Amino acid sequence: MPRISAGLLMYRIKDGATLFDVGLTLIVTTIGLFVQIGKGTLAPWSPTQRLVVVGRIWWILRYWGLDDVRLLNGGWKGWTSADLPLETDKPEPPTPTKFAAIPKSKRLVAKQQVLDALKDRRLQIVDARSEKEFCGIDAMKNKRAEAIPGAKHLEWSDLLDQQTRRFKSPEQIRKLFEDAAIDLKKPTATRCQSGGRASVMAFGMELMGAPDVGNYYAGWGEWGNAEDTPIVPGEAKKQ
Numbered sequence: 085m086p087r088i089s090a091g092l093l094m095y096r097i098k099d100g101a102t103l104f105d106v107g108l109t110l111i112v113t114t115i116g117l118f119v120q121i122g123k124g125t126l127a128p129w130s131p132t133q134r135l136v137v138v139g140r141i142w143w144i145l146r147y148w149g150l151d152d153v154r155l156l157n158g159g160w161k162g163w164t165s166a167d168l169p170l171e172t173d174k175p176e177p178p179t180p181t182k183f184a185a186i187p188k189s190k191r192l193v194a195k196q197q198v199l200d201a202l203k204d205r206r207l208q209i210v211d212a213r214s215e216k217e218f219c220g221i222d223a224m225k226n227k228r229a230e231a232i233p234g235a236k237h238l239e240w241s242d243l244l245d246q247q248t249r250r251f252k253s254p255e256q257i258r259k260l261f262e263d264a265a266i267d268l269k270k271p272t273a274t275r276c277q278s279g280g281r282a283s284v285m286a287f288g289m290e291l292m293g294a295p296d297v298g299n300y301y302a303g304w305g306e307w308g309n310a311e312d313t314p315i316v317p318g319e320a321k322k323q
Contacts, residue, residue: 135159135249136240136280143283143299149186155287158250193273193298195306195313201273202233202314208272209235210264211318212285213304217277218318224277226308231318232275238264240281243288257292268294275300275307 138155145153156163164170193207201207209232216222218237220230231237242260245252252260261268268289274282279301286297300307307313 135244135284139240139284139287140280142287143191143279143301147188147191149184149188158248162248162250190296191298193275193300195300195302195310198232198273198275198300198307199313205234206271208267208270209300210266210272210274210282210285210289211235211237212240212274212276212281213237214239215318215320217304219320220317223308224304226277226304228308228315230315232307233314233316235275235318236264236266237318237321238266238285240276240284240288243284251288251291254292257288261289261292268292271296271298273298273300275303277303278305279303 135155138159142153142155158165197207198209201209211218211231214222215237217224217229218231218235223229238260243251243257251257266272266289272289272294274285274289274297276282276285279299282299282301282303286299289297308315
């Protein structure tokens with residue numbers, strides 16, 4: 085199978101569905117993912133354009149203390165459509181190295197923190213789900229639908245150009261946040277159903293310079309099935 089050249093190495097998740105192309109030193113995580121840790125850029129990507137998957141991995145790596153983690157904009161499709169170099173020979177395995185995983189607790193938001201934020205308003209909640217989920221039309225498999233009171237809504241996929249699957253321009257993304265009344269300077273907890281779409285939203289906010297973005301990773305899978313969490317119907321966008 086062809087892969088990106090320039091000395092980058094490719095490894096698969098056990099299910100073979102997603103590829104991650106990153107550089108330098110090998111570790112193996114408990115979920116069976118092979119990634120590279122070391123000097124230089126870390127760039128997860130997917131040939132099937134599953135940005136939610138690689139966004140989740142980006143967030144997990146950042147949570148466990150890696151500072152230089154990047155997404156390849158446009159993924160495999162973007163690379164190949166630009167006729168950039170590929171390789172087909174088998175890569176040499178890298179030399180393993182030790183890695184001390186130190187969690188950055190501020191990146192993970194818990195349910196109680198969100199409940200507290202409803203009282204003191206110190207935390208901005210950004211809902212990255214679809215409009216149907218936000219408005220309570222689609223409950224998925226949860227006991228309850230709708231939204232967290234006071235949450236701002238911007239669907240994660242709105243950050244992307246739907247043709248190229250690349251992130252929109254900084255000007256376009258900034259306007260999306262402004263139109264959704266999302267304050268990039270305010271401490272924020274992104275959320276979705278189970279952390280993946282919220283991870284992409286966190287990436288987009290940090291891309292635009294937001295300094296304090298956490299992920300309520302348990303998301304609606306926890307909030308929508310709990311007995312002690314308030315909900316309200318979200319408002320659909322004005323057409």
